[in-house]
Amino acid sequence: MQILAIVVSLAVTLVAVALFGKTIGHIVSVIKLGQPAGRTDNPGKRTVTLAKETLGHTRMLQWSHIGVMHWFVAFGFIGLFLTLVTAFGQLFDPHWALPVIGHWFVFEWVSEALTWTGLVSIVGLIIYRLMHLPKGDNPRSSRFYGSTAWQAYYVEYTILGVLVCILLLRGLEYQLGDGDKFHFPMTFFIGSGLFGGLSEHGLENAVYLVAMIKILISFAWMITISLNATMGVAWHRFTAWPNIWFKRKADGGTALGALQPIMVNGAPIDFENIDELDEDAALGVGKVEDFTWKGLLDFTTCTECGRCQSQCPAWNTEKPLSPKLIMMGLREHAYAKAPYLLASDDDTRKSLPELVLAEQDKPLVGPADVAVIDEEALWACTSCGACVQQCPVDIEHVDAIMDMRRYQVLIESSFPSELNGLFKGLENKGNPWNMNPSGRMDWAKDLPFEVKQVGTDVESLDEVEYLFWVGCAGAFEDRAKKTTQAVAELLNIAGVTFAVLGDGETCTGDPARRSGNEFVFQQLAMQNAEVFKETKVRKVVSTCAHCFNTLKNEYSQLGVELDVIHHTQLLNRLVRDGKLTPVAPADSSLNGQTITYHDPCYLGRHNQVYDAPRELLDIIPGAQYAEMPRNQTKSFCCGAGGARMWMEEKLGTRINLNRTTEAVETGADKIATGCPFCRVMLSDGLTAKQADGSARESVEVQDVAQLLLASVKRGE
Numbered sequence: 154m155q156i157l158a159i160v161v162s163l164a165v166t167l168v169a170v171a172l173f174g175k176t177i178g179h180i181v182s183v184i185k186l187g188q189p190a191g192r193t194d195n196p197g198k199r200t201v202t203l204a205k206e207t208l209g210h211t212r213m214l215q216w217s218h219i220g221v222m223h224w225f226v227a228f229g230f231i232g233l234f235l236t237l238v239t240a241f242g243q244l245f246d247p248h249w250a251l252p253v254i255g256h257w258f259v260f261e262w263v264s265e266a267l268t269w270t271g272l273v274s275i276v277g278l279i280i281y282r283l284m285h286l287p288k289g290d291n292p293r294s295s296r297f298y299g300s301t302a303w304q305a306y307y308v309e310y311t312i313l314g315v316l317v318c319i320l321l322l323r324g325l326e327y328q329l330g331d332g333d334k335f336h337f338p339m340t341f342f343i344g345s346g347l348f349g350g351l352s353e354h355g356l357e358n359a360v361y362l363v364a365m366i367k368i369l370i371s372f373a374w375m376i377t378i379s380l381n382a383t384m385g386v387a388w389h390r391f392t393a394w395p396n397i398w399f400k401r402k403a404d405g406g407t408a409l410g411a412l413q414p415i416m417v418n419g420a421p422i423d424f425e426n427i428d429e430l431d432e433d434a435a436l437g438v439g440k441v442e443d444f445t446w447k448g449l450l451d452f453t454t455c456t457e458c459g460r461c462q463s464q465c466p467a468w469n470t471e472k473p474l475s476p477k478l479i480m481m482g483l484r485e486h487a488y489a490k491a492p493y494l495l496a497s498d499d500d501t502r503k504s505l506p507e508l509v510l511a512e513q514d515k516p517l518v519g520p521a522d523v524a525v526i527d528e529e530a531l532w533a534c535t536s537c538g539a540c541v542q543q544c545p546v547d548i549e550h551v552d553a554i555m556d557m558r559r560y561q562v563l564i565e566s567s568f569p570s571e572l573n574g575l576f577k578g579l580e581n582k583g584n585p586w587n588m589n590p591s592g593r594m595d596w597a598k599d600l601p602f603e604v605k606q607v608g609t610d611v612e613s614l615d616e617v618e619y620l621f622w623v624g625c626a627g628a629f630e631d632r633a634k635k636t637t638q639a640v641a642e643l644l645n646i647a648g649v650t651f652a653v654l655g656d657g658e659t660c661t662g663d664p665a666r667r668s669g670n671e672f673v674f675q676q677l678a679m680q681n682a683e684v685f686k687e688t689k690v691r692k693v694v695s696t697c698a699h700c701f702n703t704l705k706n707e708y709s710q711l712g713v714e715l716d717v718i719h720h721t722q723l724l725n726r727l728v729r730d731g732k733l734t735p736v737a738p739a740d741s742s743l744n745g746q747t748i749t750y751h752d753p754c755y756l757g758r759h760n761q762v763y764d765a766p767r768e769l770l771d772i773i774p775g776a777q778y779a780e781m782p783r784n785q786t787k788s789f790c791c792g793a794g795g796a797r798m799w800m801e802e803k804l805g806t807r808i809n810l811n812r813t814t815e816a817v818e819t820g821a822d823k824i825a826t827g828c829p830f831c832r833v834m835l836s837d838g839l840t841a842k843q844a845d846g847s848a849r850e851s852v853e854v855q856d857v858a859q860l861l862l863a864s865v866k867r868g869e
Contacts, residue, residue, distance in 0.1 A: 154358045158365035159244045169372035172379035180382055180392075180453060183491045187446030189419030195403035202405040203398045211405075212545040215786065216460070219281065222274035226312060229271030230390065236264060236319050237371055240364040243322070247360035248329060258336055265323060265339040272316040279309050293468065296459030299478050304386045305457070311374045318367035324348060325360050383488050385455045385481075392454040393546045399447055400547040408549040409538040409759045411706035415559060415671050416445070421710065424675040437559025437669065440517055441487045441525070442494055444553065451548040452484035461540035461550060466790035466812075467533040471805025474533035476540035476550040479526060483553070486512060486525045518557055518567075529804065531557055532569055536667050536795035537754035542786055558669030572668055575799040579673050583659035583680075584625040585799060590656045596627065596634040597653075602645050605652040613689045617650040619723075620690050622704065624697035625660050626829035632836060633829030636696050636856035640720045643862055644694075647732040649723075651694070657684055661703040668796035678703075682713045693717045696858070698755035698828035699794070705760065719756060721766040721827045721857050728772060728861075735864035737774030744775035748860065749821035751781070751812065751835060752788035753828035766827050766857045773864045779819040789815065793830035813838030817848045824854045832856060 206212055210227075214220035235251060242249035254260045282305065287295040297305070324343030327334075328351070334341045348356060378387040385392075401408040414421035417434045435443045444452075461476035462468050468475045489512040496502045502510075521527035531554060540550040561567045578587030597604040605611050607620075614620050621644070627637040644651055659681060662674035684690075685708075693715050695701040705717035727733045738744055748770050756762045763785045770778050783789045792808030802808065813835050816824045824839065826832050835854045842848035 155244070155361045158361040162241070162244055162365050162368040165369055165372045165376075169375040169379070173375050176379040176382055177391075179491075180388070182495060183382075183488060184446050184449045184453065186442050186487075186491065186494050187444050187449040188416065188442075190399075190416075190445035190447040191419055192399040192401070192447055198403040198405075199398050199400075202400070202403065203394060205405060206397050206547075207394070212547065215543060215545075219278070222277045222281075225267070225270040225274040226278065227390075229267045229274075229316065230312070232267045233264060233271070233315075233319060235260075236268075236322070237367070240318075240322065240367045243360050243364040244368075247325075247357040256336065261336050262338060264319075265337070268316050268319045268323075269339055272313070272320070275309060275312045275316065279313070282306075282309070293471070296463035297457075298459070298462070299475060299481070300457035300459055301384075301386070301481075304381070304384050307377065308374070308387050311370055314370045315367060318363055318370065321347075321363045322360065322367070325356055325363065329353070329356050329360070383453075383484050385453065385484065386457050389454050389456045389546055392450065393456075396447075396450050396454040397547050399450065401549060401552075407538070407541050407758075408547070408552055409541055410702060411710070412555055412666055413552060414710055415556075419445075422671075424672070424679070435560065436563040436671070437561070438517070438553070438556040439560040439564055441483060441490060443560070444483075444556070448483075448549070448553055448556075449487055451550075451553070452480050452487060454546050455480040455484060455548060456546060457481060458545065460543040460545065461548075464539035464543050464787060466535055466537060466539065466792060466808045467530075467805075469789075470802075470808050470811055472530070472533040473521070473527050473804065474530040476554075479530065479550065479554065480548060482525055486515070486517075518561055518565075526557065528561075528567070531561070532800065533804070534795050535754070535790045535792055535797050535808065537790035538758040539754075539787075539790070542758050555667065555669065559671055560669075562669035563672065568669065569800050571800045572670075572796065575664055575668065575796065576670055576673060579660055579662070579665050579670075579677060583677065584629060585660060585664050586625065586629050588629045590659070593623065593628045593658060594653070594655045596623070596637050597641065600638060600641060604641060605650075606655040607652050607688050608657060609655070611652050613687075614652060614691065615689050617652045619644075619649065619651040619692050619694045619718075620688075621651040621653050622693050622695040622697075622700055623653055623658060624695060624700040624829065626833070627696050628658075630829060630833065632832055633696075636829060636832070636858055639856065639858040639862040640694075640696055640724070643724055643727070643733060643858060643865065646865060647727045649727070649732075654684065654688070657688075661700045661708075663699040663703045664796045664799065666703075666707075667794065668799075678708060678711055682708060682711045685713050685715070691716055694720055694723050696720045696827075696829065696856070698753040698760075699830060702755045702759050719760075719762055719765070719827065721756075721769060722762060724858060724861055725765040725769050728769065733861070733865050735773050735861060736867040737864075738867060745777065746775070746822040747777045747779050747820055748773070748823045748825050749779045749781055749816050749819045750784075750857070751791065751816060751824060751826045751831055752785060753826060753831045754788070754790050754794055756827055757785060757788055766825070769857050769861055770825060773860060775864075776823075776860075779821055781815050781819055783815060791826075791828075791831040791834035793834045798830055798833070807838070809834035809838040810841060813842055814847075817842060817852065822852060823860060824852065825857050825860055826854070827857050829856075 210220050210224045213223050250256055285295050287298040292298050323340035327337040327341045327344035328348045378384050438444055459477050465476055492505055492509050493502055493513045516524045518524055518526045518528050534554045536551055575585050578585050583590055623637055626633040660677050662677035666674035701719045704715055789812045791812055839854055843850055
């Protein structure tokens with residue numbers, strides 16, 4: 154038995170290690186096909202981030218019970234490696250133990266604890282998967298829909314098998330030893346219960362057998378994943394660490410907020426000298442090798458867990474977009490096309506298998522039946538960031554999607570027809586509604602005080618505390634104008650001095666950038682940047698979550714550093730400082746209204762502003778606050794982001810109806826938000842629900858500022 158165990162174990166190990174090394178080399182060569190990406194800044198911060206996310210499982214614990222179980226499984230994988238070393242030693246001597254630490258009780262206790270907690274956890278994860286399989290009338294509701302099921306089962310049962318072998322070996326070691334329970338506190342009963350009747354020779358043969366099985370299970374797994382370089386559910390154990398270390402934000406933040414500029418050879422395009430750009434430079438991503446190496450590492454690392462898919466508003470409303478399936482599709486394509494890209498010359502390429510050549514000819518984006526990525530899926534993205542927020546291994550889905558959009562718009566001129574009107578309005582009138590810029594101050598006409606305008610009432614913004622950035626919606630959209638007026642009134646009541654740019658203001662460029670038209674974004678942003686420098690803008694308050702995000706996070710890419718605050722943050726500060734005082738209704742019958750709050754994606758997930766609007770709503774006298782089930786980091790999108798505000802939803806159900814239904818079901822009288830895009834979408838959703846009788850006519854959608862103003866005015 155011993156000879157057989159040694160020969161079989163060593164043979165399988167040699168094959169596995171050789172294949173494993175070869176596959177690692179192949180994976181590295183594929184990732185290196187990507188474009189440059191500067192991800193080595195602040196190595197100290199990156200290392201701290203890696204340690205926090207690994208040891209603290211901070212990303213995994215967003216789903217607490219799953220995260221806890223995964224922690225024990227992951228650290229069992231790491232911490233129990235020495236039991237594999239022990240198993241090799243036991244092939245030659247069943248009494249063998251690691252030198253120095255092999256019989257140290259701390260090592261033994263920790264090993265047994267990790268084994269039992271790992272066993273309980275992997276069984277829990279297996280049960281969870283089996284309970285949440287795609288099935289029934291709506292298989293898409295499962296986050297495992299589309300994942301490669303056999304790979305997940307194989308990995309889980311491999312872990313289960315290894316952990317059972319460790320417990321059996323510990324039990325056998327107890328029986329072979331002097332029966333000291335102190336060193337086998339959690340496994341002695343296995344030895345006495347299962348192996349109590351065996352002779353010493355029988356125990357030794359059992360050790361050879363179980364040690365061999367443990368080694369075979371472990372190295373069969375290594376062989377299997379070596380033959381499947383795209384088996385992310387297994388490879389993420391190795392690729393997750395570099396993927397976290399090289400994440401976009403060294404301080405641990407997610408790849409949200411700012412969208413990166415178009416990069417060529419690792420550097421952003423200089424749009425002021427665009428004529429000097431190489432005519433062959435890729436504007437965005439049109440081929441898989443146009444992604445950065447970090448993008449290719451992202452695809453390789455995807456675990457197919459489906460957390461992103463479960464949170465995606467497009468997927469949850471029957472659209473073809475799944476962030477997980479996007480990553481999986483790009484990974485399969487990259488590795489299938491790699492032999493062509495890695496070939497040294499044309500003759501070698503011509504001799505490649507037909508499947509490889511077919512993959513080379515496949516368009517990256519197009520109709521679902523011919524392209525890698527379905528164009529309907531690409532344009533369904535709202536850029537809400539739920540996928541990035543939820544990903545436990547820091548994959549940057551939104552960056553990949555936006556880069557593919559850029560290529561489609563700038564190179565292929567292939568985009569939804571509705572965007573023609575958006576681009577025309579932005580280029581010609583500086584706003585997405587194609588309205589005359591001379592009407593940008595119309596919102597202020599009925600206010601009982603004068604709104605100062607830069608260039609007319611003040612020379613520069615040094616004379617006031619804030620530039621009030623009105624935004625296109627706040628200036629031209631009737632519902633958003635009410636928010637603009639409410640904020641202006643509240644600032645006036647609080648004695649905060651501010652001025653606006655009036656017709657000197659133009660769109661920040663957010664809709665252009667999120668729809669892939671980087672040229673128009675740069676045109677608008679450079680125009681605004683010039684105005685900011687001339688008027689000495691430093692502090693800005695904005696009512697639009699999209700303007701807030703763009704000014705705060707993206708204008709620094711043009712050399713403009715601004716201190717940008719959202720109106721809910723400023724108003725909350727003014728209330729706390731006693732400069733605004735909410736008052737309860739004099740009529741007691743008006744007390745008891747219920748308010749729920751919708752988190753704008755570009756305020757919440759993209760910028761982590763969750764508390765200020767809630768604190769304002771909590772402080773309004775006579776009102777009760779009701780939270781929606783999906784809130785804060787798991788809030789559901791309104792459907793307007795990613796320039797979807799200007800595109801029709803032709804597939805599935807409407808995202809805004811899905812969210813409005815959730816808001817109405819809280820029983821709220823007021824649905825509050827802090828973004829004009831959200832207000833438009835939720836108002837439209839509410840109108841539809843009121844029309845079909847599923848919502849009360851008295852329910853309203855209002856901005857937080859309007860609700861606060863009504864309360865403050867009661868005290869005047």
